[in-house]
Amino acid sequence: MDNSKRYERLLERYKNGDLDRRKFLGLIGAAGLAYGLHTPFAKNAMAAAKEVRFDGWGGVVSEAFRKHAFDPYTKKTGIKVVDGTFGSGDEYLSRVKASQNGEYNIAHLSGVFDYARYHGLGLTSELNEANIPNLKYVIPKLADVFRGITDGKLSCVPYDYGTTGLAYNRKYITDEEMKEKGANILLEKRLKGKIGGWGDWRTRIWYASLQTGQNPNGATDMDAVWEALRTHRDLLLKYWSSGAELMSLLAEEEIYVTEAWSGRVFALQEQGHDIGYMDPPNGFGWQECLFVIKGSPMEACEELLNFMLAPETSIAVAEGQNYPPALDPTKVDLGKKIPTLPAFDPTGKLSGLTFADPNYWNGNEQDWSKKFGRIQKGY
Amino acid sequence: MSIETREARQPWILLSPALTSILLLLIVPLMFIVVYSFWLRTATGADQVGFYLDNWAEVLTDEFYRDILLQTLWIALVTTGVCALMGYPAAYFIARSKGNKAIMLLLLMLPFWISYIIRTMSWINILGVSGAFNSVLISIGIIDEPLQLLYNQVTVILGLVHFLLPFMILNIYVSLEDIDINLEDAACSLGASRWQTFLEVTLPLSLPGLAAGGLLCFVLGAGTYITPVILGGPRDAMFANLVFEAIITQLDWPLGSVLSLVLIAVLGSIVLVYNRFLGMRQLMKGLA
Known part of the structure; x- marks a missing residue:
């Protein structure tokens, strides 16, 4: 009626x-x-059904998405893509937590860890994979990690991967020294005041676990980890907080060594800086995904994900941000540049990368993030 | 309705848009923060609704928060002192200048046209290892190796002074402009030296401006977040950084709310003490 x-x-x-x-x-x-x-x-x-909001890291990645995915998608479906950006995954999660249902739709998120956090907050959706045929090109191992968290279903599609390894200035540190010392180079007294570090508690604890000879996904002696963090802090010039700051500190020779994101180091190398990059044994591997938030228009989002996963889009984005795409190199020709990127695995098996175990890290997040915050400030 | 009643209502009618805005944009959100401060964060990051005093107890008893608060107040105090020492001569020069004061005041305001973040980051290009300062010292042979000047408490204070100095100068300038120049002439004609005249006439009469500028610099300095992030080292965090970490990094909104309220209470108390002894009139003049 x-x-x-x-x-x-x-x-x-x-x-x-x-x-x-x-x-x-x-x-x-x-x-x-x-x-x-x-x-x-x-x-x-x-x-809302006539537009989809996408949030990502901005810059060249956004431009590639706009050109290769958003515009063709709008042309085909008539659905507008509203393109937003965020500075960090933590900041974005705060915005989503404060938002109304359906206000945010798709986000380019880092790590399996974040996926689990969204799941813990009840923000995961359920994708109909039949609506995303390009998902067949994705490396299965990358998708399986997400499935393990959401009972075999997906709330995202894997998009790219990389590592947080060690970046060093070859003028002051040789490749041989790096091979010999590995993660312990960050505790080298000779380099006091010339060592950097990302102010992210997970990365710090991961590297402190390596420095104390422990499994980064299962440290048992946390006192040793905290002590390693304090030693590192006392040798440190600065905790950096963004990729731009990391690049500036390395390029300006304010610091000689730090852990760093593989794609950012590649960008520095492309600019001609003599910066070496090394993944120590059990170095920090991670992947990024395109995550659909609960309350979004699912079919519209699934179709957009399919556009974004199309090989030409994925490859353009990967070349822009210097991280290998989640596409399986045994199924898709990835061109000339991508095989030269750090962390790229031509086999598509990613057996050389160690990813964060979401259960381990989520279970300790509340205590460890607070504890690290104190150590970081001198306690 | 009588004329008196209507006249009594008129100011409230005129003030109602501003009062409504303050209510909706300040008081109501503040109440939300107060409510949040009694909740708890669960292990998944979700909030547990209820009335819990755990976060309050933690913040009020843990020396970590007390120490960072004291460090914040210390940095704000030193910044205010430096601003006063640097700002007074500049304000005096502008106020007593016979040149075009409007141009000088415009030059003073010019930095506000550039983003605060960019102004703060500009110090990296000046004081960095390959920055202008080190390059000049190396090129004239004073040093062989660049000095490590950045990422310590001194550079945090430097960045804050750079940001806050115009506020101090403007407040002192307004105060100096209000002083009748004949008083200084009278002091001189009665035998006081120029220095005595300044100390016993000009300075006391300009103290309200100095205090107003001091209050502004102190409150803004103590609430700053970005300067220690860009120019500070590992041990130079300020209280606002703790609020950011609690709310954004740890997703602990209840704890972040408590920290915010503690900072508001401390800075609010300082403003109340100032208002009790000096009043807000001079501050309003300076801001106008």
């Missing part, structure tokens, strides 16, 4: 004398109020 019919019946009941005038006018008024309140929000809800 539509609203016009309801009003006609109401009028009829009033004319028949079933309703007094006060009650009739009251019901009409209430209907008007409800319509007035409902309409502006209903309009937004309707509009």
Whole structure:
């Protein structure tokens, strides 16, 4: 029954004398109020199906997405892609937590760890994989990690991967010294004041585990880890907080060694800086994904993911950000540049990379992030 | 309605848009923060609704928070002192200048046209290992190796002074402009030297401006977040950095709320003490 019919019946009941005038006018008024309140929000809800919001890291990645995925997608479907950016995954999660259901749709997130955090907060959706045929090109191992968290289902598609290894200035540190010392180069007294470090508690604890000879996904002697973190802090010039800052510190020779993101180091090498990069044994491997947040228009998002996973889009984005795509090199020709990128695995098996175990890291997040925050500040 | 009643209502009617904005954009969000401060963060990052005093107990009893708060107040105090020492001569020069004051004030405001973050980052190019300062010293042979000047408490204070100095100068300038120049002439004609005149006439009369500038610099300095992130070293965090970490990195909004409220309470108390003894009039003049 539509609203016009309801009003006609109401009028009829009033004319028949079933309703007094006060009650009739009251019901009409209430209907008007409800319509007035409902309409502006209903309009937004309707509009949501006509646009999809995507949030990512900005820069060259956004440009590649716009050119190869968003514009063709809008042309085909008529659905507009609203393109937003964020500075860090933590900042983005705070925004999502503060948002209304459906306000944010797809995000280019880092790590399996973040995927598990979103799942823990009840923000995962369920993708219909039949709507994403390009998913068949993705390295199975990358998708399987996500499936393990969400009961065999996916709330994201894997998109790229990389490592957080060791970057060093070859003018001051030789390749041989790096091979010999590995992660312990970050505790080298000779380099005091010339050592950097990412102010991310997970990375710090991962490397402290390596420095104390422990499994980064299962350290048992945490006192030794905290002590290694303090030693590192006392030798450190600065905790860096963004890729741009990392590149600036290395390029300006403010620091000679730090752990660093593989793609950023490749960019420095492309610029002509003599910066070496090395993944120590059990170095930190990670992957990024395109995550669909609960409450999003699923079919529209799935179609957009399919556009973004298309080999030409994935390869363009990978070449822009210097991280290998999640596409299986045994199924897709990845061109000339990608095989030269750090962390690239031509076999598509990724057996050389160690990824963070989400259960281990999530289970300790609350205590360790706080503990590291204190150590970082001198305690 | 009588004329008196109407006249009594008029200011409230005129003030109502501003009061509504303050209510909706300041008081209501602040109340949300107060409510949040009694919740807890669960292991998954979700909030546990209820009335818990755990976060308050932690923040008020843990010396870590106390030490960072004291460090923050110390940095803000030193910054304010440096701003006062540097700002007074500049404000005096502008106020007593016979040149075009409007141009000088415009030059003073010019840095505000550039983003605060960019202004802060500019120090990296000046004081960095391959920055202008080291390059000049090396090129004229004073040093062989670049000096490590960045990423310590001194550079944090330097960045804050760079940001806050115009606020101090403007407040002192407004105060100096209000002083009747004949008072200084009278002091001189009665035998006081120029230095005595300054110490016993000009300085006391300009103290309200100095205090207003000091309050602004202190409050803004103590609440800063970005300067220690860009120019500070591992041990130079300020209280606002703890708020950021709790809310963004640890997703612990209840703890972040408590930290925010503690900072608001401390800075609010300082403003109240200032208002009790000096009043807000001079501050308003300076801001105008």
